[in-house]
Amino acid sequence: MSGLCDGRVTVVTGAGRGLGRAHALAFAAEGAKVVVNDLGVGPDGAGASADPAQQVVEEIRAAGGEAVAHGGDIATTDGAASLVATALDAYGRLDTLVNNAGFLRDRMLVNLGEDEWDAVIRVHLKGHFLPLRHAAAHWRAEAKAGRTPVARVVHTSSGAGLLGSVGQGNYSAAKAGILGLTSVAAAELGRYGVQVNAIAPAARTRMTETTFAGAMAAPEDPAAFDAMAPANVSPLVVWLGSAACAGVTGRVFEAEAGRITVMEGWRPGPTADKGARWTPAEAGEAARKLLAGAEPPPPVYGAP
C-alpha cells in the first residue's frame, strides 16, 4: 500500500507520549521512517527515562514500520545535533522535522520564578530553534550540493501563544515566540526547499487531562468519535510534513478533534498619520479614536 510519506524520514521530538507519539505513529502509518525523540521527563520537565521513546519505536515496528529512538534533550546543541545525526546515520536522509517536545510550569506572573520562566522558554523556544537550526544546516548543504530537498518542518504552538493564557505567562511567551520563529524560518529557508508551518493543537494528554478533565474526557460509548484523542491532530501534521503540501509555508493552523482552522495573524487596523511628531496628549487622543474603530482583541484563555 502506498503512503503519503513513503521513502521519507521524519524526526518527531517529544514523541514518547501524547501528541508526539500520535504523530510518530501516523507518519509511520504513511510510510515514513521515524526517529522517535523523547527525554522521558515528568510533566514539569524533571527526571529522564529512555522508556517512552523505546516503547513508541516498538509500537511502530510491531505495526510493520521502521523507527529508531533518540533519547537526547532537544534544547541542547548536543541533543539537537545528535538528533539530526541519528536520522542520517540510521536512514541516510532527513525530510521532515516535527518540533513538539515540551512541558509546563504554570504560575501566576507575580509568583512565577526565574527558574520556571527559564525552563519553559528553554524547552519550547530553544527546543524548537536548535533542532530547526541543525536540520536547516543539513538541508542548506544538500541544496548547495545540487540536491535541493523537499523538506518540511512543523512547529507546535498553542492557543496560549495565539491568545495568551492566564497562569501561563512563560508558556504563552514561548509559544508566541514559536510563531515568530516559524515566520522567519519560512522566509529564510524556502530557497533551500524547506517549508515551515505551525500548529496550535488541543488534545487529551497528560498536559491537559487534569486541567481540562471534563472537556478532554473520552466518550463513554467506545464506538463514538473520541474528539480529544491526540491522533485527531496528527493527520494535518502528517500532510504538512509530506511532499503533498507543496506551496504551503509560514502558516498557522489550529487542529482539534475533527476541526482544522487557518489562523490569521496580526495585521494593520485603523491608522492615523500626523506627518510630524505627536505630543503625548495628541497621541492619546488619536489612539482612542483609532481604538473606537478597531476590533477588540479576542479574550485571553482563563481571563475573568
Ligand SMILES: NC(=O)c1ccc[n+]([C@@H]2O[C@H](COP(=O)([O-])OP(=O)(O)OC[C@H]3O[C@@H](n4cnc5c(N)ncnc54)[C@H](O)[C@@H]3O)[C@@H](O)[C@H]2O)c1
Ligand atoms: N495537549 C494539548 O492540548 C496541547 C495544546 C497546545 C499545545 N500543546 C503542545 O503540544 C506539544 C506536546 O504536548 P503533549 O500534550 O503531547 O504533552 P506530553 O507531556 O504528553 O508530551 C510531551 C513529551 O515531550 C517530552 N519532552 C519534554 N522535554 C523534552 C526535552 N527537553 N527533550 C525531549 N523530549 C522532551 C516529554 O518527555 C513528553 O513525552 C507540546 O509542545 C505542548 O505544549 C499541547
